[in-house]
Amino acid sequence: MLTEINPPTDTRYFIVKSFNHDNVIHAQRDGIWATQEKNAEMFSEAFNTARDVILIFSVNKSGKFQGYARMESAPGTAEMPLWTKGLLWQSSGAFYIRWITICDVGFYHLAKLLNRMNEDQPVFIGRDGQEIDPETGAKLCSIVDEGRIQ
Template sequence: MASPPGSAPLPVWATNLNWPTSGAFEIRWIAISDTPFRRVGHLKNCLNEGLAVPVGRDGQEIEEEAGRQVCEIVDEVVMEWY
């Protein structure tokens, strides 16, 4: 996070949500990579009916261990570029 919740303007897509959310905040990406689905497709997300991680929609919660593995894979892909 680059700013505290509530310090950034609310995105247009979030104005009509029917559930409570934290305030919008800014982020600073540490690494950006094009990670192929095939690299994470074997990971399952129990918070999305056990479906493969790439099946989740934007903003889909992801189970902690699967999230850690996604981060490790993204780091591996980034390091392959260096």
């Protein structure tokens, strides 16, 4: 629940994209994630400066968010998960996450929720590692917490 995390001023929010559902399922089970190397510095900086870093997961082309998790360690602090074997991209190094809410929320519920950190586009538009402004991130997590399964 969003009440488990601190107010938005102490929290940073990021979209995390996955190439497939299986990787997200493994992350939900194991509490470990690895992202693209280009996100490593940004995620490390966020982890070291913010009280909470929230990662909101979306599988590419799913039209949904699959839930959100809190970063529990910086990139490079966990053993690489098995699903990263044979990846075609360089990894940030694995890190621990703690899932707060696991729930599919269709993007059509979020059309009016705009991300000030991405030219006021709808919050679901963004690349892997796209930061979300704190107010919008908190609202998005609240919607996921409501359990709108689509």
